[in-house]
Amino acid sequence: MTHHLRADVVIVGGGIVGGSAALFLRQAGASVILMERDRPGSRASGVNYGGVRRQGRPPEHLPLAQRAHALWANLRSLIGEDGEYVRSGHLKLARSAADMASLEAYAARVENFGLGLQLLDTADLRRLYPMIGDSAIGGSLCPEDGHANPRLVSPAFSRAAAAAGATILDRAPVSDIRITPEGFHVTSAQAEITASAPVLINCAGAWAGELAAGIGDPLPISVIHPLMAVTEPLPPFLTVSIGVEGGGVYGRQVERGNFVFGGGRGFAHPKADARSATTPPDFARPERQAALRLLAQGTGLFPALQGCTIIRSWSGVEAETPDHAPIIGPSRIHPGLFHACGFSGAGFQIGPAVGAVLADLVTTGRSVTPIDAFRPDRFSSPA
Amino acid sequence: MTAAATTSLRPVIVGAGPAGVRAAVTLAAAGLNPVLVDEAARPGGQIYRQPPAGLTRPPEALYGFEAAKARAIHTALAPYAGQIDHYTETLVWNIEHGALDLMNRDASGQPVSTVLPYDSLILATGATDRILPLPGWTRPGVYTLGGAQIALKAQGCGIGKRVVFAGTGPLLYLIAYQYAKAGATVAAVLDTAPFVNRIHALPGLLACPDTLLKGLYYTAWLSLHDVPLHSGVTLREISGPDGTVAALHWRDAKGRDRETACDGIGLGYGLRSETQLADLAGCRFAFNDLHRVWLPERDDAGRTSVAGVYVAGDGAGIAGADAAEAAGERAALALLQDRGLPVDPTRVTALDRRLARFRRFSSALWTAFPVPAGWAHDLPDSMTLCRCEEITVGTLRQTVRTDTPTELNRLKALSRIGMGRCQGRMCGVAAAEVLAHETGRPVSAIARLRPQPPIKPLPAATLPAPVSGEDTP
Ligand SMILES: Cc1cc2nc3c(=O)[nH]c(=O)nc-3n(C[C@H](O)[C@H](O)[C@H](O)COP(=O)(O)OP(=O)(O)OC[C@H]3O[C@@H](n4cnc5c(N)ncnc54)[C@H](O)[C@@H]3O)c2cc1C
Ligand SMILES: Cc1cc2nc3c(=O)[nH]c(=O)nc-3n(C[C@H](O)[C@H](O)[C@H](O)COP(=O)(O)OP(=O)(O)OC[C@H]3O[C@@H](n4cnc5c(N)ncnc54)[C@H](O)[C@@H]3O)c2cc1C
Numbered sequence: 001m002t003h004h005l006r007a008d009v010v011i012v013g014g015g016i017v018g019g020s021a022a023l024f025l026r027q028a029g030a031s032v033i034l035m036e037r038d039r040p041g042s043r044a045s046g047v048n049y050g051g052v053r054r055q056g057r058p059p060e061h062l063p064l065a066q067r068a069h070a071l072w073a074n075l076r077s078l079i080g081e082d083g084e085y086v087r088s089g090h091l092k093l094a095r096s097a098a099d100m101a102s103l104e105a106y107a108a109r110v111e112n113f114g115l116g117l118q119l120l121d122t123a124d125l126r127r128l129y130p131m132i133g134d135s136a137i138g139g140s141l142c143p144e145d146g147h148a149n150p151r152l153v154s155p156a157f158s159r160a161a162a163a164a165g166a167t168i169l170d171r172a173p174v175s176d177i178r179i180t181p182e183g184f185h186v187t188s189a190q191a192e193i194t195a196s197a198p199v200l201i202n203c204a205g206a207w208a209g210e211l212a213a214g215i216g217d218p219l220p221i222s223v224i225h226p227l228m229a230v231t232e233p234l235p236p237f238l239t240v241s242i243g244v245e246g247g248g249v250y251g252r253q254v255e256r257g258n259f260v261f262g263g264g265r266g267f268a269h270p271k272a273d274a275r276s277a278t279t280p281p282d283f284a285r286p287e288r289q290a291a292l293r294l295l296a297q298g299t300g301l302f303p304a305l306q307g308c309t310i311i312r313s314w315s316g317v318e319a320e321t322p323d324h325a326p327i328i329g330p331s332r333i334h335p336g337l338f339h340a341c342g343f344s345g346a347g348f349q350i351g352p353a354v355g356a357v358l359a360d361l362v363t364t365g366r367s368v369t370p371i372d373a374f375r376p377d378r379f380s381s382p383a
Numbered sequence: 384m385t386a387a388a389t390t391s392l393r394p395v396i397v398g399a400g401p402a403g404v405r406a407a408v409t410l411a412a413a414g415l416n417p418v419l420v421d422e423a424a425r426p427g428g429q430i431y432r433q434p435p436a437g438l439t440r441p442p443e444a445l446y447g448f449e450a451a452k453a454r455a456i457h458t459a460l461a462p463y464a465g466q467i468d469h470y471t472e473t474l475v476w477n478i479e480h481g482a483l484d485l486m487n488r489d490a491s492g493q494p495v496s497t498v499l500p501y502d503s504l505i506l507a508t509g510a511t512d513r514i515l516p517l518p519g520w521t522r523p524g525v526y527t528l529g530g531a532q533i534a535l536k537a538q539g540c541g542i543g544k545r546v547v548f549a550g551t552g553p554l555l556y557l558i559a560y561q562y563a564k565a566g567a568t569v570a571a572v573l574d575t576a577p578f579v580n581r582i583h584a585l586p587g588l589l590a591c592p593d594t595l596l597k598g599l600y601y602t603a604w605l606s607l608h609d610v611p612l613h614s615g616v617t618l619r620e621i622s623g624p625d626g627t628v629a630a631l632h633w634r635d636a637k638g639r640d641r642e643t644a645c646d647g648i649g650l651g652y653g654l655r656s657e658t659q660l661a662d663l664a665g666c667r668f669a670f671n672d673l674h675r676v677w678l679p680e681r682d683d684a685g686r687t688s689v690a691g692v693y694v695a696g697d698g699a700g701i702a703g704a705d706a707a708e709a710a711g712e713r714a715a716l717a718l719l720q721d722r723g724l725p726v727d728p729t730r731v732t733a734l735d736r737r738l739a740r741f742r743r744f745s746s747a748l749w750t751a752f753p754v755p756a757g758w759a760h761d762l763p764d765s766m767t768l769c770r771c772e773e774i775t776v777g778t779l780r781q782t783v784r785t786d787t788p789t790e791l792n793r794l795k796a797l798s799r800i801g802m803g804r805c806q807g808r809m810c811g812v813a814a815a816e817v818l819a820h821e822t823g824r825p826v827s828a829i830a831r832l833r834p835q836p837p838i839k840p841l842p843a844a845t846l847p848a849p850v851s852g853e854d855t856p
Contacts (some may be wrong), residue, residue, distance in 0.1 A: 039793055046796055151796050155786060231843060232804050256772070286836060288479050292496055292847045299843050309840035311804050 002192045005167065007031040009362055010186045010197040012174050012211060014040030016150075016348060017340050018203030019157030020355025023078070026164040028363045033195040034158065034166055035188055037173035037207075038282075041154030044205050045348065047316040049228060049250065049262045050150045051241055052349045053090045054115055055142035056106070060373040061325065061350070062113040067369050068353035069144070075153070078352070079160040083153035084255060089240040090145030091120075091129065093136040093301070099245040103140040115142050131237045133303050136244075147241050147252055150348060157352070169193060174204075177215050179334060199362050201338045206317040208327075208341030217333040220379050221342050224320045225266035225284035229294055229313040233257030237304050249297035259305060261298045264290030266315025284315035320344045321379075328354055328374035330361065338362065339376050392502035393418055394718060395483060397475050397660060400428015401704045402696025402711035403507035404456050409715035411463035413724060418499065419460070420470045420485060429509050429529070429697075430704045431456050434537050445536055447561070448597060452704070477836035478504075478663040484836070486845055494842040503691040503721075505714050506661050507707070508698035510654035515550070515758055515813050518766045519621025520650065524628035528554050528651030532561065541567050543647020547631050549573040549618055551752040552653035553598050559610060560601040569610045570645045573633055575652070575755040577615035587747025590740040594703065611643075617755075621648060652754055654701045655812060659834035661699075664692050670827035673749040674700060676812065677831040683738060685714035686721075693718060701748075706741035709734050759820035768817065769810040771803020776817060783821040790830040794818050804840060807832045
């Protein structure tokens with residue numbers, strides 16, 4: 001028998017974005033039902049690298065990232081645990097003069113956003129970070145960027161929302177959405193529940209495109225599978241989180257000593273039970289060439305990794321947009337529908353702020369943080 | 384290692400134990416040119432493992448009753464040297480899109496990874512010990528039964544002067560016997576299975592009377608030499624000053640607390656199939672109630688749910704070395720049949736009959752030596768369950784209470800269990816039992832760990848093999 005529930009807001013997806021939206025909406029006094037297909041925080045939000053990094057984001061994304069920065073500072077009061085969040089610093093390396101020049105140009109461009117970037121020349125780098133190989137010739141340090149444990153942080157947002165009074169339905173895959181003048185009627189056949197609300201928020205991660213298309217509001221979302229690997233535990237050798245100008249590899253040493261690093265792509269798990277040809281699968285797997293390239297990149301940057309072993313690699317399922325900027329805001333078709341998806345491999349740091357912005361939008365009609373760069377209608381606007 | 388001159392697809396066999404060797408020889412005899420891959424330097428697998436070159440103990444000393452079989456497996460490949468490419472000291476670390484990833488070392492010691500596409504694949508990857516920890520199990524001096532046997536076979540040394548073998552399964556008695564024969568004092572053999580189970584299992588065990596007799600022989604020999612044998616025991620704790628092993632505390636079948644002084648302990652609860660490669664190859668799995676684990680689905684000949692992928696030997700479910708030989712040959716014949724090549728039908732029938740008997744026998748063994756019921760109930764919170772990541776039972780219980788995971792991958796994500804060096808190959812069984820017990824669900828309902836490449840640790844310095852020319856790994 002299907003149960004009918006009613007609330008001010010229905011959220012689809014219990015990743016860090018949906019979970020924090022539920023939390024902030026509750027704090028703003030709205031009643032919330034969150035429907036999650038699996039367990040909260042078990043998808044991209046729970047398997048990512050854990051980089052809580054502002055450095056490198058385009059200037060128009062920085063107000064949102066700064067809002068998130070302030071929220072991360074209060075993580076414990078928000079979600080009840082520290083989630084292993086540390087402001088370790090994020091060091092972005094340059095491997096050529098041209099790369100160094102672009103780090104310098106970036107630092108100049110974002111000067112007014114308060115990232116506190118410090119440019120390091122080759123001598124600084126050798127002195128401060130002797131563990132980094134000679135291929136790096138300089139870098140840019142953002143001292144207050146850092147990292148957290150995504151496995152702990154992301155589920156905790158939904159848990160905190162539940163503690164604040166949100167109804168969190170796990171193992172409740174949304175199978176049908178009906179739109180009437182009264183609002184949205186969101187059904188999970190598996191959980192035998194229909195939730196109705198005047199407001200619907202699409203936080204379905206890599207599956208957000210499918211959800212949107214299903215209600216006639218297509219979004220240009222494709223699916224990517226970022227690749228990660230981890231070594232056995234090593235003696236402490238690195239405190240900062242590392243990125244590289246131009247990409248290719250990023251890495252950090254976790255508390256237990258393992259070095260976690262990422263770069264390149266995996267592929268959709270061949271076994272995944274895709275529900276239809278267009279549905280992104282639930283799991284992804286590392287791709288062999290990319291995995292070996294990643295190893296070469298890692299050992300190239302960190303001579304300390306030469307003698308150690310890799311114990312695991314993994315990948316996740318993430319949404320990407322054509323301009324690599326997320327989609328956040330009201331649907332241009334259905335009043336009451338909001339999208340928050342397409343984070344293009346960088347939604348963990350901003351996740352909490354996206355939730356706060358969604359709460360603004362729903363309860364006040366506008367966001368105090370500029371989100372113009374993320375308008376859902378930017379792709380379809382007539383040229 | 385010889386260069387594989389062809390670049391065309393060939394059948395590949397992983398594992399050069401009894402199953403893999405028989406499979407390779409069967410394919411070669413039918414005119415195919417298989418590739419046989421194994422981590423070890425020499426053929427033999429687990430049971431007929433050969434000592435490192437230089438250590439020369441005669442097979443009779445190493446393998447006892449099985450010396451002739453060991454010799455047969457060791458020498459089986461030689462007549463087909465031109466047809467079978469045996470890649471030794473080569474780890475299969477991944478399977479993806481119809482090809483294996485192999486890692487070995489070049490002449491300078493540099494680890495190199497090669498892609499080896501296959502047109503069909505026989506996985507004969509064997510098994511490792513099934514471990515259920517008890518307090519103190521991480522102390523130096525505590526070994527798996529397999530580790531204890533390897534110490535004896537490959538290194539020619541034992542795990543202690545006064546040793547206890549504890550857990551359950553036929554290997555307990557075999558290895559105790561081997562140790563006693565080699566001159567060690569076996570202080571006790573402590574079996575958690577009640578003796579009455581063996582009586583219930585007797586009809587099934589009679590399916591393989593020779594093997595049964597051997598088992599009885601070991602037990603009788605041990606009794607005759609005054610080795611204390613106890614069944615229906617509960618293992619409680621390993622103790623000793625300063626983190627050493629000095630005694631094993633246990634409770635006998637009548638409920639009396641007892642203690643056996645020792646300086647080495649071999650621990651094991653039967654074997655656990657190595658199935659990660661079958662998983663990566665996309666094979667469908669089913670829960671096996673008797674073995675209490677997930678196994679690749681297969682027909683009686685070893686065909687999996689993926690066309691062209693076969694499983695044989697202990698890697699497909701524990702049945703022992705003789706069964707592994709038969710299963711390896713049978714899987715190879717299935718491969719030939721599936722390619723429309725002629726096979727001897729009387730041989731197929733004979734093997735099928737043999738394998739059916741082995742299946743009955745192996746089922747009876749699990750009846751005789753079951754995983755102890757209620758094992759997860761009595762564990763103290765402080766006990767380390769996962770030694771790679773140093774996770775205690777208490778942490779797992781706490782995770783189950785706060786986050787209510789109902790399946791193993793979620794428990795892994797939340798607690799790190801199975802994320803360490805062994806990737807759950809050691810701790811996975813125990814973690815599954817704890818999760819099942821804490822959530823009140825059957826073990827079959829809590830899924831299995833999704834394997835991720837590399838299935839065993841891979842040197843970070845591994846480079847892709849040069850792409851041109853030879854496909855020698
Ligand atoms: C390997 C990897 C590394 C990354 N590294 C970083 C990093 O270092 N820093 C950073 O900022 N970002 C990083 N990211 C990106 C970041 O993880 C994501 O952008 C972010 O987690 C997206 O959050 P989300 O809540 O939108 O998506 P998800 O966490 O995927 O959540 C979406 C949820 O919706 C649910 N869902 C989908 N369909 C339905 C349905 N029909 N019914 C009910 N529920 C449904 C899903 O089950 C899922 O739980 C990385 C991503 C990956 C994969
Ligand atoms: C300690 C111990 C004692 C035993 N004693 C007996 C006994 O007395 N009597 C009996 O009948 N049975 C015994 N067994 C069981 C017996 O070992 C097995 O039944 C038999 O060896 C199974 O043969 P197999 O060919 O299936 O696997 P195995 O003999 O285990 O061979 C598997 C091979 O695959 C290789 N391999 C696996 N994965 C990979 C990979 N990823 N890459 C490369 N190579 C790989 C391994 O190196 C190994 O050589 C014992 C087992 C153990 C562990």
